[in-house]
Each structure stands twice: as C-alpha cells, then as structure tokens.
Amino acid sequence: TRQLQLLHFWLSLGIYLAALLGNGLVITTITWHHHLHTPMFFFFLSLSLLDLGSISTTV
Numbered sequence: 001t002r003q004l005q006l007l008h009f010w011l012s013l014g015i016y017l018a019a020l021l022g023n024g025l026v027i028t029t030i031t032w033h034h035h036l037h038t039p040m041f042f043f044f045l046s047l048s049l050l051d052l053g054s055i056s057t058t059v
Helices: 002-032 041-056
Strands: none
Touching: 002 041
16 A cells, blocks of 8 residues: 555655664775774775675665
C-alpha cells in the first residue's frame, strides 16, 4: 500500500542519512586531529571512505 511505501522510504532515508553522517564525522575527526594520524586511524579512515562509497552506490 501507499502508507507502507512511505514508511519504507522514510526509514531507508533515515538509515542512509545516519550512515552518511556517522562516516562523515569519522572522516572529519581523523582529518582534523593530527594526533589521530597513526596507521590504525589511517585504515579506519579508509574503511569509512569505502563504506561511504558503497552505501552511496547501493542507494
């Protein structure tokens, strides 16, 4: 039904935006704070970028 489609749309949009916001915060935090420029956070940054790309490609 139409109501179920709208519910699915808004739920999917909310999850998508939450994922974008979370990955954006991780990327911004690691980029701005120089004490986080260590190998562990470099790979964490790479994972966030890959996640950001795969989420946007899927949607």
